[in-house]
Amino acid sequence: MSEEHAPHVHVTPMWIYLAVFLALAAGTLLTWWVSTQDYGDWNTPIALIIATIKAVLVILFFMHVINSKRLTWVVIIASFLWLGVLFVLTFADYLTRTWKIY
Amino acid sequence: MSSVTVNDARFVEPEGARNYITHDYGALSWLLTKDHKRIAILYLFSITALFMLGGFFAVVMRIELLTPEGDLLTSDTYNKFFTLHGIVMIFFFLIPSIPAVLGNFLLPLMLGAKDLAFPKINLLSWYLYIIAAVMGLYIIITGGVDTGWTFYTPFSTQYSNTHVFGVTFAAFIVGFSSILTGLNFLVTIHRMRAPGLTWFRLPLFVWAMYATSIVQLLATPVLAITLVMLMFERVVHVGIFDPALGGDPLLFQHMFWFYSHPAVYIMILPAMGVASEVVAAFTRKKIFGYSFVAYSSLAIAFLGFLVWAHHMFVAGISVYSAMIFSFLSYFVAVPSAIKVFNWTATLYRGSVALMTPMLYILGFIGLFTIGGVTGLFLAAIGLDVHVTDTYFVVAHFHYIMVGGAVMAYMAGLHYWWPKITGRMYPEWWARLAALLIFAGFNLTFFPQFILGYLGMPRRYHAYAPEFQVLNVMSTAGASVLAVGYALPLCYLIWSLWYGRPAGPNPWGAVGLEWTTASPPPMENFHETPVVTWDAYDYPAMLKAMGETQNV
Amino acid sequence: MSVVTNEHPAHEHHPFLQHHFEDLAQQHEASTLGMWMFLATEILFFGGVLCAYWVYRILYPEAWSLGAEQQNKLFGGLNTIVLIISSLTMALAVRNAQLGKRKSTVAMLFATLVFGSTFLAIKGFEYWQHYHEGLFPGVNFTWHEVPALAPKVQLFMTFYWGMTGLHALHMVIGAGLLLWMMARAWRGDFGPEYYAPVEIMGLYWHFVDIVWIFLFPFLYLIPGVHHV
Numbered sequence: 001m002s003e004e005h006a007p008h009v010h011v012t013p014m015w016i017y018l019a020v021f022l023a024l025a026a027g028t029l030l031t032w033w034v035s036t037q038d039y040g041d042w043n044t045p046i047a048l049i050i051a052t053i054k055a056v057l058v059i060l061f062f063m064h065v066i067n068s069k070r071l072t073w074v075v076i077i078a079s080f081l082w083l084g085v086l087f088v089l090t091f092a093d094y095l096t097r098t099w100k101i102y
Numbered sequence: 103m104s105s106v107t108v109n110d111a112r113f114v115e116p117e118g119a120r121n122y123i124t125h126d127y128g129a130l131s132w133l134l135t136k137d138h139k140r141i142a143i144l145y146l147f148s149i150t151a152l153f154m155l156g157g158f159f160a161v162v163m164r165i166e167l168l169t170p171e172g173d174l175l176t177s178d179t180y181n182k183f184f185t186l187h188g189i190v191m192i193f194f195f196l197i198p199s200i201p202a203v204l205g206n207f208l209l210p211l212m213l214g215a216k217d218l219a220f221p222k223i224n225l226l227s228w229y230l231y232i233i234a235a236v237m238g239l240y241i242i243i244t245g246g247v248d249t250g251w252t253f254y255t256p257f258s259t260q261y262s263n264t265h266v267f268g269v270t271f272a273a274f275i276v277g278f279s280s281i282l283t284g285l286n287f288l289v290t291i292h293r294m295r296a297p298g299l300t301w302f303r304l305p306l307f308v309w310a311m312y313a314t315s316i317v318q319l320l321a322t323p324v325l326a327i328t329l330v331m332l333m334f335e336r337v338v339h340v341g342i343f344d345p346a347l348g349g350d351p352l353l354f355q356h357m358f359w360f361y362s363h364p365a366v367y368i369m370i371l372p373a374m375g376v377a378s379e380v381v382a383a384f385t386r387k388k389i390f391g392y393s394f395v396a397y398s399s400l401a402i403a404f405l406g407f408l409v410w411a412h413h414m415f416v417a418g419i420s421v422y423s424a425m426i427f428s429f430l431s432y433f434v435a436v437p438s439a440i441k442v443f444n445w446t447a448t449l450y451r452g453s454v455a456l457m458t459p460m461l462y463i464l465g466f467i468g469l470f471t472i473g474g475v476t477g478l479f480l481a482a483i484g485l486d487v488h489v490t491d492t493y494f495v496v497a498h499f500h501y502i503m504v505g506g507a508v509m510a511y512m513a514g515l516h517y518w519w520p521k522i523t524g525r526m527y528p529e530w531w532a533r534l535a536a537l538l539i540f541a542g543f544n545l546t547f548f549p550q551f552i553l554g555y556l557g558m559p560r561r562y563h564a565y566a567p568e569f570q571v572l573n574v575m576s577t578a579g580a581s582v583l584a585v586g587y588a589l590p591l592c593y594l595i596w597s598l599w600y601g602r603p604a605g606p607n608p609w610g611a612v613g614l615e616w617t618t619a620s621p622p623p624m625e626n627f628h629e630t631p632v633v634t635w636d637a638y639d640y641p642a643m644l645k646a647m648g649e650t651q652n653v
Numbered sequence: 654m655s656v657v658t659n660e661h662p663a664h665e666h667h668p669f670l671q672h673h674f675e676d677l678a679q680q681h682e683a684s685t686l687g688m689w690m691f692l693a694t695e696i697l698f699f700g701g702v703l704c705a706y707w708v709y710r711i712l713y714p715e716a717w718s719l720g721a722e723q724q725n726k727l728f729g730g731l732n733t734i735v736l737i738i739s740s741l742t743m744a745l746a747v748r749n750a751q752l753g754k755r756k757s758t759v760a761m762l763f764a765t766l767v768f769g770s771t772f773l774a775i776k777g778f779e780y781w782q783h784y785h786e787g788l789f790p791g792v793n794f795t796w797h798e799v800p801a802l803a804p805k806v807q808l809f810m811t812f813y814w815g816m817t818g819l820h821a822l823h824m825v826i827g828a829g830l831l832l833w834m835m836a837r838a839w840r841g842d843f844g845p846e847y848y849a850p851v852e853i854m855g856l857y858w859h860f861v862d863i864v865w866i867f868l869f870p871f872l873y874l875i876p877g878v879h880h881v
Contacts, residue, residue, distance in 0.1 A: 006846035007681035011751050012744075021741040028733045028869075032726070035874035043876035051870055055863045062744045062859045064852075069682075071292060072689055079693040082320045083700040085407055090356045090704055093411065093423040094711065217673040219683045285690045293683045294674075323694040327701035331815075338791035340804075340811045342705070347804045353708055357701060630675075 010067045020061045027054045113606035113618055121621040136221035137624060142207035144228050145198060152194040152235060159187035161584065164577040172564035180563035181248035188251030189269065193276050194235055196507055197365060200372035201283055204514045205311050207522060209287060211615035211622065212305050214296025214631040219289040227282045234276035241265045250561065255343035255354045259335040267336050270329045277322045284318030287311050298633035305613055305637055306395055310375025313399035317364045317406065325361035328354065352418055359410035367406040369503060371399060373510030374441055377463050380513050381445050383611040384460040385452025388638035391444040398437035405434040415486045424483055431481035438474055442467060458532040462513035465540045469505025473498055494554025500547045512590065520608045524621045525601030531593045538586035545579025612643050669847050681849045688853040692860050699864055706812045713805040714878045720809030721875035723788060725779055729873040732775050733865065739768035740862045747855045750838065750848040758838040765858065766831045769824055776821055790814065813872050820868060823861045830854055
C-alpha cells in the first residue's frame, strides 16, 4: 500500500520499428505507382486500402496499441465507428436523391 | 422538516476545521483554483448569469407576442432576440449546466476520488467558457446575430448583416469547453474509482455523466469543424454551402445536426441522472431495474447519433433517407421510455417524501414524458410536414428542455445544496417556487402545442389575430414562470447566511458524497473509502441506522 | 467500512506524481487514456471535413480530378516519406525515454523536430507556388481551362488549403510541444517509471502522421475521370 506502483513498461524491439517504417515507405511508393496506372474504378478503393493498412501499422506498432489495454482499442474503434455513422447516413441522403420514388 | 437525518459522527468535521470554501481566501485562490468543487461554484455563478440573460430575451419576445402585430420590435430585432435566446440558453446554459456545476462538484465525491483526472484542464474548461461568454456579450451589445441559433446557410454565410463570424467563433470556443469537460469525466470514471467501486455499484448519476461525456467528446468536434467551414465561407465566399457556386446548404445542415441532435442528449442525460438519484433518495429504495437504467443511458448516447436528419425532413433530403431517419427516431425513444417506466416502478410502494427535489423530479417525469411523446409525433414524416417550423416544435423542445432539463437541474441544485454549502434551503418557500414553476411552465407552453397545430409559425414576430388568446395565455404563464425562477435566486442566497446548518447527510441518502462533511474538506475524504456495498443499498443502511440512530 | 490511508511514506515521493493520483501507474494510465480521448475528438474533427470533401468529390469528380492535377506529386510524396521518417524517430524517442537514455531521447526528439520542420518547409514552398499560380480560393483564384468547372475547382482548392492548413497547424503545435519535451528530456525528467509525457507526445505526433497518410492520396492522387 505504501510503495508507489510504477507503470508497466513494454519496450518494443528495434527491428519492429524499422520493419514498420520500411513497410510504410513501401506503401507510399506503391500507392504512388498505382496512381500512375489506370485501374478504372478500382484506383480509389486501392488507394484507400493502402492508406488504411499504413494507418493500421502506425496505430498498432508506433502507437503501441498492439500492447495496449482493451479500453484503448474501444476508444479507437468507437471513434471510427462514429465517423462511419456520419459518412454512411450523410451519403444515404446524397446517393438516394436521384432515385425514383415508385 | 426532513424525515430522517443521519448525522454519522464520523463524518462531522471538528469545530474550526477548514472546508473547500474556507480553505484559503482571496479572488486568486478561486480564479486559479484546481479544485473541482471551486470550479463548480465558478460555473454556478456564470451559468446563472447567462440563464438570466437568455431569459431576458425570452421575456421580451413573449411581450411582443401579446399582440398579433409586430409592434414592439422590428422583425430584424425579433430575429436577433430568438437567435440570441437560443444561442445563450443552449450553448451557455443547458449544455454546461448539470455537467459543469453538479457533475464537476459531485463526480469525484461519488467516486471516492480526490479530484478529477485533469484539474488544470478543468479550470481551462471554465476559462474557455468565460472567454466565449465575453465574446458573446460583446457581440450582443454591438448588434447581435439574426440567423437563428441553427445558422442555416446561405443566409448566415452570404446575406446576414450581423456578427455571424464572431458568434460562431464564440460557439467554437465554448464547444472546446464542453469537450474538455467530457474528456475529464470519462478518464476520471474509468481510472479513478475508489477500491471496490465496480461499474455496477456506481450511482446512476455517474452512468448518466459517462454517457453524456461520450456524446460531448464525439459530437462536438463535428460542430467545431462545421463552424470553421462556416467562418471560412463567411469570409472567403467560395461556395462551400452556397448553391450559386456549387455548394449544398444541406451539407451544412447534415453536419450541424450531426452535433446538434446528440447535443439535446447532452442536455437531457444528466437530468435523467439527477432524476435517478432523487427518486432513490426520496423513496428510500434502489432504483427499479438499475442495470436497465444504466444501459439505457449508453443506448441513448449511441442511438442519439443516428437520428439527426429528422430536423431536415422538409429541407430537401431524399425521401428514402428521410424514411431511415424517421424509423431510427422511433428507436431512440425506447431507452428513454425504459427510464420513465423504471422511475415509476421505483415510486410504487416506495416511502415517498415530497421534499422539494422530489417535487421537481415528479414534474420532470411527467413533463419529459409529454415532451418525449410529442417528439414521436414529429418523427412521423407525414405529421412533421404539417407541424414543422410551427409552435408545436417550440412547445415540444421546451417541454423537454425546460420541463425536463431545467426542472431536473433545480431538483439537483436543491438536493445537493446542503452538501455544496453546508446549509439547508427554506423548504416551504422552495416548494412554493417549485409549484409556481410547474404551473407557470404548463401555462406558457401547453398553449403552444395548440398554436402550432393550428398553424402558427415559429420565429415570426407577428401572427394571425385568431392566435392571440393562446399567445396571451402563454405570456401570462411566462410571467408566473419568471416569478418562480426568481424565488430560488433569493432564498438560496438567503440560505447561505441564515439557512439551517446541514450535517453530512440531511436526507438520509445512500451515496459516497453523503459520507463526508457538508461542505466537504478540500481533499474530499480524509481516508480513501473502500466500497463493499451495492448502489442505493437502503436496506443495509436502514438496518445500520436502526442500531445507531442519531436524529 | 474499511479504509485506505492517504498518508505517504516519508521517504520517497516521485517529483512528478500529482497529488490527486494514488501512484504513478494510475497517473500514467490516466494521461494516456486522456490523450487517446483527445485523439478521438481529432478523428471526428478531421473526419468531419473529410466527409464534406467526399460529398463534393462524389458530386464533382471532374473538378476534383483537375484540382489534384495541379498538385506537385513529387513534393507530396517526398513529404509523406519525410513525415514517416519523423514518426520513426518519434517512436524511437519514446523507446529511449522508456530505457532512461537521456541523450538519445533528446537526439530522437530533435530528429523528429528536424523532419517535421522539413515537412513544413516543403509545404510552405508548395503553398507559395500555388499562390503564385493563382490557386488561392476567393483571393486570387484564376482558372482558365474549362471555365464551367472553375467554381468547383476553386471548391477543391478550398478543401486542399483548408485540410492541409489544419494539418500544418497541428504540426506547428506539435513542433512547439517537441521543443518542450526536448527541454524536459535534457533536464533528465524521464525514465522507466515516468515517461508518459513523451509517450503522449508520440501519440499526438503519430496521429498527425496518420492524417497526412490519408490526405496525400486524397489531394494528390485522384484518378482521372473516365468519359464514357
